[in-house]
Ligand SMILES: Nc1ncnc2c1ncn2[C@@H]1O[C@H](COP(=O)(O)OP(=O)(O)OP(=O)(O)O)[C@@H](O)[C@H]1O
């Protein structure tokens with residue numbers, strides 16, 4: 319690396335370290351969070367349930383981290399039930415919970431649909447460890463949030479792992495209450511922006527070469543948002559505006 323500046327050398331070293339740590343999940347700079355979630359998976363197999371909320375801005379990597387967590391849970395023999403809310407869910411009672419409890423006709427479950435769902439969950443968890451994952455819970459309908467809140471409060475006694483993901487703002491009142499009432503059994507994981515080294519490693523993994531100076535300057539505008547770090551080079555490539563020169567991919 320003769321002739322390379324120390325700053326550049328450190329950047330390259332940082333990127334190589336980040337690439338090396340990417341692991342099977344394909345995620346950069348999320349090993350700490352994955353380790354916590356893997357620990358939660360192991361604890362679940364030993365009968366200890368809990369509530370984990372993944373918090374991050376749009377594109378921060380919530381769905382990706384959930385998917386990697388689901389892989390680990392399944393690897394540990396856990397039955398994973400997943401559902402995701404979208405912008406329309408708020409107006410559809412039980413929209414999210416119905417995906418998590420397909421065997422419970424929640425809208426027609428009599429006077430106590432939440433109690434019925436909890437009984438079903440308790441029976442399922444007695445047979446095999448169960449994890450419930452609700453992505454984009456900030457969009458969930460109130461009925462589903464009430465049920466998720468009940469699961470969160472009983473996560474320990476039920477021996478169930480509940481993982482939700484939310485954007486940080488605005489947090490619906492019911493979700494805030496879930497966080498407050500489950501402080502002891504709950505855990506919040508914040509998905510922070512990626513470092514410039516991690517963004518460069520992500521580009522290298524996807525484009526086959528690290529970003530050159532012009533592309534790096536554009537990427538800096540993305541402020542470490544993984545979605546933008548993926549989409550910006552992809553859309554430039556689609557417009558044939560990327561070239562590889564001297565081992566770097568850059569804007570032509
Ligand atoms: N740590 C990471 N390493 C590599 N790629 C990542 C990482 N986090 C996210 N990505 C990529 O960034 C994009 C956005 O990630 P993802 O969909 O998980 O974000 P999100 O927080 O769920 O967004 P939204 O709020 O819109 O649902 C995806 O293409 C994903 O593969």
Ligand SMILES: [Mg+2]
Pocket residue numbers: 380381382453454
């Ligand atoms: Mg998502």
